[in-house]
Amino acid sequence: QVQLQQWGAGLLKPLETLSLTCEIHGGSFSGYYCSWIRQPPGKGLEWIGEINQSGSTNYNPSLKSRVTISVDTSRNQFSLKLSSVTAADTAVYYCARGGINWGQGTLVTVSS
């Protein structure tokens, strides 16, 4: 059974860089795009971007200037970096493999 485990800092100050990592257990990247999605408290879902095994990425244009998604296939991990965060970036961040398997979510709060 494929499981995704994610981790990273949950409290950031404005202008810091958000950094999250997701590890795939019981499966691999093969044939899937792996994504990051976020959900502000009490609100809907926003797609941030995705990466495949080869490192090919697609980003949401609204965040593209601040987002970097990378992959480490040797560790079965992929990561999200979001620079210059503001309070508007406060959300639960999810990683997902192909939309089928999801991480548990990480609440990231941006506050001075």
Next chain:
Amino acid sequence: DIQMTQSPSSLSASVGDRVTITCRASQSVTNYLSWYQQKPGKAPKLLIYIASSLQSGVPSRFSGSGSGTDFTLTISSLQPEDFATYYCQQGHSIPYTFGQGTKLEIK
């Protein structure tokens, strides 16, 4: 960006009811449309992909239909565990946008 609009935004229904949720895209997404179920404090769960394909392990009371710009998710006979928020997502054009959600509540 392709805008996805769900209706209704909220819905009250009873166990055993047949329920339909609609998702409309601002331009054609062909059949690149998925449906997710989300319960409070949990990650979304994929129910339907490519508009009408049932994800493995999802009960057959869930079904999806549509193509182009208009899609529906139908639950044939509501069960207590189905009360949740439902989202559609288009996978046709980047960014892959979600609908605003439909909250299904117990009447």
